[in-house]
Amino acid sequence: MRYLILLTPSKNWIEGVVLHNQPYMPEHAVYVQSGYNEGKVIMAGPFAGSVGGAVVIDVEKEEDAIQFAENDPAVKSDVFCYQINKWDFKMSKYENINPNFNQEYIDYKHKVQKDLGII
Incomplete structure (x- = not known):
């Protein structure tokens, strides 16, 4: 199953600091890279303007997507909060x-x- 994890600034986001310099961003990047290396993360990256980002993940069940999001160091540290949507794609290259x-x-x-x- 494919899920979209939408990451948006949370209470520990520092206004005026670009995304890649926010606290826990190096740990977040390594964590997402690990998911990619395991074959779970299909695509990921920040939004233009450094106001958050998204991860498209391919896992067995929604609980796996929730666990992935909740174990993200940037989520655990309240730099990001997340929302998960099951991706019901109709077209895909x-x-x-x-x-x-x-x-x-x-x-x-x-x-x-x-x-x-x-x-």
């Missing part, structure tokens, strides 16, 4: 999944929406 959405799909969905009285 990684898995070579392409739904080939096209005008036929739009027409079908508009019919369904019309039948539901939405449009």
Whole structure:
């Protein structure tokens, strides 16, 4: 199962200090690297503007994603807080999944929406 771990500043985030200089960022980077080396982390990195970041992780169950997030040194030290969302992906170059959405799909969905009285 794929999960998105959204990391945002928490109570020990220091305003005016860029992300890579925040406390526990070296430990955080090594921790995420370890998950990558184990094959769990699919992609990770900061957001533009150094206002947090995200990790896409591939684990058996949500509890594994929660455990990964809660053991992150930056989360444990309250520099980051986290939110986890199960990734219900529909297209992926990684898995070579392409739904080939096209005008036929739009027409079908508009019919369904019309039948539901939405449009």
